[in-house]
Amino acid sequence: MNRIKKLFQEKKNILSIYYTAGYPNTGDTIQIAEALEKSGADMLEIGFPYSDPVADGPVIQASSKQSLDQGMTLKLLFEQLKDLRKTVTIPVLLMGYVNPVLQFGVEKFCEACAEVGVDGCIVPDLPMVEYEEFYKDCFEKHNLSNVFLITPQTAEERIHKIDGLTNGFIYLLSSSATTGKNLEVGNTTEAYFSRIKNLNLKNPTMIGFGISDKQTFDKACSYANGAIIGTAFVKAIADGNLEESVRTFMKKFKA
Amino acid sequence: MKYKVNEKGYYGDFGGAYIPEMLYPNVEELRQNYLKIIDDADFQKEFHQLLKDYVGRPSPLYLAKRYSERYGANIFLKREDLNHTGAHKINNTIGQILLAEKLGKKRIIAETGAGQHGVATATVCALRNLECVIYMGEVDIERQAPNVARMKMLGAKVVPASSGSKTLKDATNEAMRDWINNPVDTHYIIGSVVGPHPYPDMVAIFQSIISEETKKQLLAQTGSDQPDYVLACVGGGSNAMGMFYHFMDDENVKLIAVEAAGKGVSSGFSAATTYLGKEGVLHGSRSILMQTEDGQVVEPHSVSAGLDYPGIGPQHAHLFKTGRGQYVSITDEESLEAGLLCTKLEGIIPAIESAHALAYLEKMEFKAGENVVVCLSGRGDKDLDTYIKYFNL
Known part of the structure; x- marks a missing residue:
């Protein structure tokens, strides 16, 4: 069984961490994954950097740029992940923009994911229609989950369509925003989270964008199967001892 | 219709x-x-009324006598430089501001390279009393200072884009991020035939007034509405698409799109997208763009801020791939020389963007009596500093 499915069957309040591959240093990708699993992360989203990340705020933009400037590529990332499954057992997704995937080759990308033990992908600028027509078969053949995003503005009919197309989880954006904005759970956000919860979707949901501390994490977990933290984590590992930074950061959520 | 958009938002392999x-x-x-x-x-009526009374359309189709003597053919200039605000960009912003009003939007955002689209957007926002935010690369803010001042005077907020190469591509990224963060009340007026469908089609429709008028004017002046050649410069490609639009299905009219070679196509400082680029996705559509093997977008270079863009619109990619259009390039130096030549021969100081199209005339061979239309997309006032520095004027 796909590791993502298994995780959602077995656990509640899932904590998923996003980080940019090759940041702060090119060789850190695996070390961060190992440290995160050791400190209690349930799932990982490893970002492959792109030069023009339009859905990202300043922090993830800067980490992507630094990573690229230091020589990160998708090809290098797959080399780094070669022995991923020797030490990392939790589900791992790759997250990034569609153009690097296109240049790498969709078929080749799916094969490489399967080979190193990646369980799914999040490609925010890959449209649903394109996925259905050109990517879905390839993803499914390699047992990869493709995760779609929904926002407070996503129509109900479309949410059901997304629910039918995906087989991992649905990425619930707390608001329409680029990454790194703080979550202010007001009445409208709560109403939106409740609305989604009451749709009884077949896929689990994870809330992302704006989760930065225990309080916002717990809040998110009351409406969904868990939450995703990206910007706050990327900020936390900018400098200092990597393993220590990861441990200190994760303690906040496991208290 | 074979070069127009299909119901899925594609031009052949491009778009989406x-x-x-x-x-x-x-x-x-x-x-x-x-x-x-x-x-x-009602929309059409208001749109055409504003184009006539506010923009000053139709723009003249001018038979340039001294150019014609030099090249041995009838060289016509489509005078988009005479439009209000000094370029073709206002055709599109008038259309989109009316459309934004119909959609009930209260806030307008736009990206700009040379500042022409920024000025054209700020202008229509002043005209219709709408809030206006313009994203502009830091490098462009420096090299296009008069346009920055114009936008501010028109009441727009100019926000510097400081990521990447700090030019048009990065301004576009910032505008898209703004739109993501303001999903309900904001309309994004994209200035070129780029972006996700329906933008390339919508902008092309608004700019198609250029070729619509050209056909009528040619018919009146030459007795035929079909020239032998049509030339225009291409960054994202909005003036070229406006100039090509009603000629695309006239297969005997040769369409020539002139890209910016920068310091030379092989110099590493170029914006000649069809020469250097590969198929991929940029700013919401599948097209041709300059990129690394890893799919990272390559920073372009051109002396002309309006052509300093690593991609082209998807419809251009389609015209290029099908061979319907011929895509060529002109260097920084060639364009500046052509700008000076136009000034001396015809008494018109062209925008450096438009000077790229004019420069290609030097490389062509004509038969006597051939009719050639060049889109003079903008005036050169904004480029005086660059001209002065280059020629030590």
């Missing part, structure tokens, strides 16, 4: 809407409504 979910409701709202709104009789 590669956007994050956050932009989907906005883009979908546009997709469902743009043709309905544009085709509406």
Whole structure:
């Protein structure tokens, strides 16, 4: 069984961490994954950097740029992940923009994911229609989950369509925003989270964008199967001892 | 119709809407409504009234005598430089501001390279009393200072884009991020035939007034509405698409698109997209773009801020791939020389963007009596500093 499915069957309040591959240093990708699993992360989203990340705020933009400037590529990332499954057992997704995937080759990308033990992908600028027509078969053949995003503005009919197309989880954006904005759970956000919860979707949901501390994490977990933290984590590992930074950061959520 | 957009938003292999979910409701709202709104009789009436009384259209089609003598053919200049605000960009912003009003939007954002689209957007926002935010690369803010001052005077907020090469591509990224963060009340007026469907089609429709008029004017002046050649410069490609639009299906009219070679196509400082680029996705559509093997977008270079863009619109990619259009390039130096030549021969100081199209005339061979139309997309006032420095004037 796909590791993502298994995780959602077995656990509640899932904590998923996003980080940019090759940041702060090119060789850190695996070390961060190992440290995160050791400190209690349930799932990982490893970002492959792109030069023009339009859905990202300043922090993830800067980490992507630094990573690229230091020589990160998708090809290098797959080399780094070669022995991923020797030490990392939790589900791992790759997250990034569609153009690097296109240049790498969709078929080749799916094969490489399967080979190193990646369980799914999040490609925010890959449209649903394109996925259905050109990517879905390839993803499914390699047992990869493709995760779609929904926002407070996503129509109900479309949410059901997304629910039918995906087989991992649905990425619930707390608001329409680029990454790194703080979550202010007001009445409208709560109403939106409740609305989604009451749709009884077949896929689990994870809330992302704006989760930065225990309080916002717990809040998110009351409406969904868990939450995703990206910007706050990327900020936390900018400098200092990597393993220590990861441990200190994760303690906040496991208290 | 074989070069126009299909019902899925594609031109052959190019186009589509590669956007994050956050932009989907906005883009979908546009997709469902743009043709309905544009085709509406009241909209058409108001649009054409403003083009006539406010922009000053039709722009003249001028038979340039001394150019014609030099090249041994009839060289016509389509004078988009005479439009209000000094370039073709206002054709599109007039159309989009009316459309934004119909959609009930209260806030307008735009990206700009040379500042011409920024000025054209700020102008229509002043005209219709709408809030206006313009994203502009830091490098461009420096080299296009007069346009920055104009935008501010018109009441727009100019926000510097400081990521990447700090030029048009990065300004576009910032505008898209703004739209993601302001999904309900904001309309994004994209200035070129780029972006997710329906933008390339919508902008092309608004700019198609250029070739619509040209056909009528040619018929009156030459007895035929079909020239032998049509030339225009291409960054994203909006003036070229406006200039080509009604000639695309006239297969005997040769369409020539002139890209910016920068310091030379092989110099590493170029914006000659069709020469250097590969198929991929940039700013929401599948097209041709300059990129690394890893799919990272390569920073372009051109002396002309309006052509300093690593991609081209998807419809251009289609015209290029099918061979319907001929895509060529002109260097920084060649364009500046052509700008000076135009000034000396015809008494017109062209924008450096438009000077790229004029420069290609030097490389062509004509038969006597051939009719050639060049889109003079903008005036050179904004480029005086660059001209002065280059020629030590």
